[in-house]
Amino acid sequence: MSWTDERIDTLKTMWEAGQTASQIAEALGGVSRNAVIGKAHRLGLQSRPSPVVSKEEARAAAEKAAATPTAAAAPPAEPVAAPPAAARPAPAPSAPPPFSTAPAAPREAEARAPVPAAEEPDTADEPAAPTPAPQPILRSVGPGGFVRQAPGEQQPPIAPAPPRRLVPARTAPEYADKTSLLDLNDKICKWPLGHPGEPDFHFCGEKVNPGFPYCVAHCGHAYQAQLPRRDRRGAPPLPFGGPRAR
DNA sequence: CCCTGATTCGC
DNA sequence: GCGAATCAGG
Secondary structure: OOOOHHHHHHHHHHHHOOOOHHHHHHHHOOOOHHHHHHHHHHHOOOOOOOOOOOHHHHHHHHHHHHHOOOOOOOOOOOOOOOOOOOOOOOOOOOOOOOOOOOOOOOOHHHOOOOOOOOOOOOOOOOOOOOOOOOOOOOOOEEOOOEEOOOOOOOOOOOOOOOOOOOOOOOOOOOOOOOEOHHHOOOOEOOOEEOOOOOOOOEEOOOEOOOOOOOOHHHHHHHOOOOOOHHHOOOOOOOOOOOOOOO
């Protein structure tokens, strides 16, 4: 596998979106985690919170901690070089789900007035299936077939995607229901829709299939059993709406 | 053990 | 430039 423009593009986007190197490698296919990391560095995509702290950083941090015994009132504004990336998956571990009604930290112009109404067809993207019917049957997922079907079951295994908008309302018509980079966290689907840099680029935002970066439906796209080369048809379903048309 | 990203170094 | 091997922390 070589680093085509498209693959580099995907790498960049996913890296900046906070995907792990493993996830990126898996999404790209044909490359190892190390390859992704190596490439990312060569591209200058640098510095993500690494689990490994350099001795310098550790020493500096220790000194700082020691030198600041009492003045703990103000949260230290990012000790070392604060990553410029506006995008890191929201670290909020116990944070409320992305679609909770009340944003904990209301961003200025984001006062979203609760609008009563039910629906508006709105955007044409992702026509969500209108069947919120909860699936009582527990299913497991696995490589290849992805969603395992209970024995004897004939129905499509994947519950139809519930309506995407779980939040009652919004103000800005076109963006309010979009899951932005800033909204990403471990619990919501990071499947990108549209292309980075474009105004309507956003993320799926569904609840993830536990253990995966995507919701069940998008996992079905992302993880598929490899077919023999001669049997493959068309382009593989890469995220990001496919390679950027330039 | 598993995971993570960083770095090195032969190719 | 590439990526496996290695390192080192969580």
